[in-house]
Amino acid sequence: MAHYQGNSDIIMDEQMPIFGGYAGGIEETTIVDIATHINAFVMSNASWHLDGPVHIRWGSTNTRETLQIAGWACATISEFTDIISGNQYYPCAGPCTEMCLLEASAQSMTDTASGREILSGVAAAKGVVQDKTTGMEARMMGEVARATSGMDIAEVNGIIDNLVKLYEKDYAKAPEGKTFQECYDVATVTPTDEYVKVYDGARRKLEELGLVF
Amino acid sequence: MTFSRSMDCFEFYERAKKGTKMSQDDWDLMTIPMKSMELKQKYNLDFKNEFIPTDKDMMENLFKAGFEMLLDCGIFCTDTSRVVKYTEDEIWDALNNVQKGFTLGTGRDAVNVKKRSVGDKRKPIVQGGPTGSPISENMFMPVHMSYALEKEVDTIVNGVMMTVRGKPPIPKSPYEILAAKTETRLIKNAAAMAGRPGMGI
Numbered sequence: 001m002a003h004y005q006g007n008s009d010i011i012m013d014e015q016m017p018i019f020g021g022y023a024g025g026i027e028e029t030t031i032v033d034i035a036t037h038i039n040a041f042v043m044s045n046a047s048w049h050l051d052g053p054v055h056i057r058w059g060s061t062n063t064r065e066t067l068q069i070a071g072w073a074c075a076t077i078s079e080f081t082d083i084i085s086g087n088q089y090y091p092c093a094g095p096c097t098e099m100c101l102l103e104a105s106a107q108s109m110t111d112t113a114s115g116r117e118i119l120s121g122v123a124a125a126k127g128v129v130q131d132k133t134t135g136m137e138a139r140m141m142g143e144v145a146r147a148t149s150g151m152d153i154a155e156v157n158g159i160i161d162n163l164v165k166l167y168e169k170d171y172a173k174a175p176e177g178k179t180f181q182e183c184y185d186v187a188t189v190t191p192t193d194e195y196v197k198v199y200d201g202a203r204r205k206l207e208e209l210g211l212v213f
Numbered sequence: 214m215t216f217s218r219s220m221d222c223f224e225f226y227e228r229a230k231k232g233t234k235m236s237q238d239d240w241d242l243m244t245i246p247m248k249s250m251e252l253k254q255k256y257n258l259d260f261k262n263e264f265i266p267t268d269k270d271m272m273e274n275l276f277k278a279g280f281e282m283l284l285d286c287g288i289f290c291t292d293t294s295r296v297v298k299y300t301e302d303e304i305w306d307a308l309n310n311v312q313k314g315f316t317l318g319t320g321r322d323a324v325n326v327k328k329r330s331v332g333d334k335r336k337p338i339v340q341g342g343p344t345g346s347p348i349s350e351n352m353f354m355p356v357h358m359s360y361a362l363e364k365e366v367d368t369i370v371n372g373v374m375m376t377v378r379g380k381p382p383i384p385k386s387p388y389e390i391l392a393a394k395t396e397t398r399l400i401k402n403a404a405a406m407a408g409r410p411g412m413g414i
Binding site for chain 2: 001002005010022023024025026027028029030031032033034035036037038039041042043044045047048067068071072073075076077078079080081082083084086088089090110111112113114115116117118119120121122123124125127128129130131132133134135136138139141142143145146149150151152153154156157160161180181184186189191
């Protein structure tokens with residue numbers, strides 16, 4: 001920290017509050033999330049804070065509970081401070097699956113509408129399996145953010161509610177998805193036709209829920 | 214009471230040597246759960262089913278609860294098993310003087326990170342990448358290039374290279390340093406090969 005400060009570097013201070021951890025429930029964990037946002041700027045003289053509320057059972061940031069924590073924490077921080085805040089993405093499902101793209105979309109909508117400045121991801125398959133992330137998940141995160149920007153908050157809440165219902169019953173049997181090598185032509189760094197079709201399917205589902213790309 | 218000078222990592226270090234002693238179990242199992250539960254009740258916090266809040270009064274109560282959590286509990290330093298406390302003025306001093314924006318990257322690939330608000334019409338910055346996921350050595354560059362090739366992506370967040378020259382980057386070994394430097398070099402190359410050499414990483 002002393003080095004970064006002495007070097008005039010941009011400092012990112014990260015913390016991932018655990019829903020179901022020591023603080024306990026949704027509101028309690030969000031209180032801790034607010035406290036740690038503020039602490040980043042007191043203790044570390046941070047330029048921005050990287051958040052990431054995560055579910056203790058599923059290891060995911062895309063559950064109903066963790067999205068609520070992220071949304072409430074960010075909106076509150078946005079409303080009452082000038083803090084710049086980011087959030088990171090850990091869906092249960094792996095790349096080249098509709099579930100993974102829908103999970104990332106729910107969080108992108110939550111983050112964008114609640115005033116988040118930086119969306120960081122996507123660590124598909126909970127970020128723990130080798131080579132199971134690709135640029136396509138980040139494309140979805142970005143496209144959904146663009147579509148959500150400026151939307152009415154009540155409408156966003158309604159769409160997220162319906163969107164989460166599409167996948168929240170499947171955490172225990174989330175599809176593993178494919179590795180980067182299976183999702184892309186590695187030589188040309190181009191996604192396979194199969195992944196493009198999966199992506200189109202997820203996009204259509206989002207449109208059916210009311211998102212306008 | 215006004216403070217003698219703004220809080221920084223040096224003052225934090227001093228307080229981490231002198232603060233109240235506490236076991237990590239007491240902090241984890243007593244201080245945090247008891248205080249967060251107390252504050253939820255004190256401020257009547259109930260998010261109902263909303264993902265993004267629409268009740269400004271409830272948001273204000275949440276902010277007060279979070280501020281009070283930090284003020285009353287402080288921060289537990291696991292290295293010294295001591296609690297670092299701040300004064301209310303020190304916390305406000307930090308909050309009143311946060312950096313309101315910064316630039317990531319250089320040249321035409323640079324992006325300006327600026328404060329957004331709830332329901333903002335501007336798209337947030339998209340930091341694309343594996344976000345700490347494990348990536349094999351031979352796939353490291355193409356995986357990161359797949360993000361740099363996406364126009365929706367503004368900056369890169371890295372994955373973790375599982376081997377370097379075929380060896381695992383074991384902490385405190387020379388391979389750890391080699392892996393960290395190699396990661397940065399390969400991501401910079403990946404961004405350059407995608408035609409975006411100035412991308413922030």
